[in-house]
Amino acid sequence: MTTVGEALVHSLKARGVDTVFGIPGVHTIELYRGLAGSGIRHVTPRHEQGAGFMADGYARATGKPGVAFVITGPGLTNILTPMAQARADSIPMLVISGVNRRESLGKGFGCLHELPDQLALARTVALHSETVEEPMQLEPALDRAFAALTSGRPGPVHIEVPTDVMPMEHALVPVASPKEPNPLPDLTTAAPRLAAARHPVILAGGGATRMDAPLTQLAERLGAPVVQTTNARGLMHGHPLAVPASPSLAAVRRLIESADLVLALGTELGPTDYDMYALGGLPDFPPMIRIDCCAEQLARHPVKLALEGRVEMLLPKLVEALPAGTPSASGKQRAAETRAAAMAGLGDLAAPYPGLVEMLITLRDRLPGAIIAGDSTQMIYAANLAYDHDRPGGWFNGSTGFGALGYAIPAAIGAAIGTPDTPVIALAGDGGAQFTQPEMMAAVEERLPVLFVIWNNSAFLEIGNAMRDVGIEVVGCDPVAPDYRCIAAACSMPHASAAPSPEAIAAALDKLLPLDGPKLLEIDARRGGAA
Known part of the structure; x- marks a missing residue:
């Protein structure tokens, strides 16, 4: 039976x-x-x-x-x-x-x-x-x-x-074949409009995550800068047309608003990406062509042309449909100027942010091609604003959208299970890590190549700063952090501690790499530096 x-x-x-x-x-x-x-x-x-x-x-x-x-x-x-x-x-x-x-x-x-x-x-x-x-x-x-x-x-x-249905007798039946995908929308209107644009900009969201090659082809054919939301980071790494910076930043908003046509690919145009600082709304979008798999999503914003379908199905077809022509000559310059202005503006938002991004780049370069799963913590906040990851689909975190704390550690474990030959970094603050810290033992049990990186300042520092900024006495923002050396020992994991600087992090990684199993790197922000 x-x-x-x-x-x-x-x-x-x-x-x-x-x-x-x-x-x-x-x-x-x-x-x-x-x-x-x-x-x-x-x-x-x-x-x-x-x-x-x-x-x-x-x-x-x-x-x-x-x-x-x-x-x-x-x-x-x-x-x-x-x-x-x-x-x-x-x-x-x-x-x-x-x-x-x-x-x-x-x-x-x-x-x-x-x-x-x-x-x-x-x-x-x-x-x-x-x-x-x-x-x-x-x-x-x-x-x-x-x-x-x-x-x-x-x-x-x-x-x-x-519970009374689970043990009932069931006759196995063949699994139904997947249904044929819906027919693709007509691209004959979109392609000429894109080809005719003199200053186009592409907005890439999470729906474009797996489309690195066709997105690069499209951007090069159009000479269009490609702005990446948080969930699109890793696309077009190092490409002169890539703008791996938040569309909430003033410099990126200026780039978008200066375009004569915007192509939005798999992005919901939500405020945690496009209006993080509550500037009063989304950028003033120029005429827009939007591709999204959700009809309700397409109806939420007025656009010139809405194309319903998955980006992975439509984007290669759109590249094929583009007529031959000369790409916009100014695209690379506009992208470079925007990248520079975005990075220059990080320190104006928060003095430690440029240093935090430098530390993250050290992690990235010592573990090239790693997946980084992040929590709501200072290094993630800084990098979501301006940071170029080196793996498509390899940068995601819980600090945008729903914004759940405790995300990084288990999400990194799930990513490591799914991609066993890929190094994975879980990047969490000491506060968020304590939400799901016991899950580290699952990584030990499964012998996964996960580097748990804990940014330890014994505080919910961003929340404390936000309370100070509006004149509220800080309460509840200083949870005591555990001794992470002892936590690592209890989990039978190697541990190294570093001061918050690229040089100290590189030296600590020398003790932990290669990543042949779960290991714990504690960046002790209480020791000075970019705290």
């Missing part, structure tokens, strides 16, 4: 799932019946929030949905924060949870892990959420889940299976 739980694992495997992040519990035991012999790797986090952030990091690193198993009640509530982060950043995540027996749902009997309405709670952040109430409903539910994960704007999807 095949049970519903076994059939679920079989169907996930058939759909290309190779890893599940989860913590077994009494309400998910039956989901694990078929897991051991399935070939699917199971990774055990220390908290369901960790499971969700690992699934997020895995999805960003691989482009495939990250999958998590969680128990009823607290398992689902614990993973809601990662689901909300995934929703904000359009990350495909499948959360499969248990739920109590069908006859108890909504009755308030006081069952173990009971929620008044678990499905309704999941629907507050999930693109789609449903209950499998009978064995025959499993495959259609998975079809709908994967359709939501792979078509339109991705995000978190939730399926719950009652």
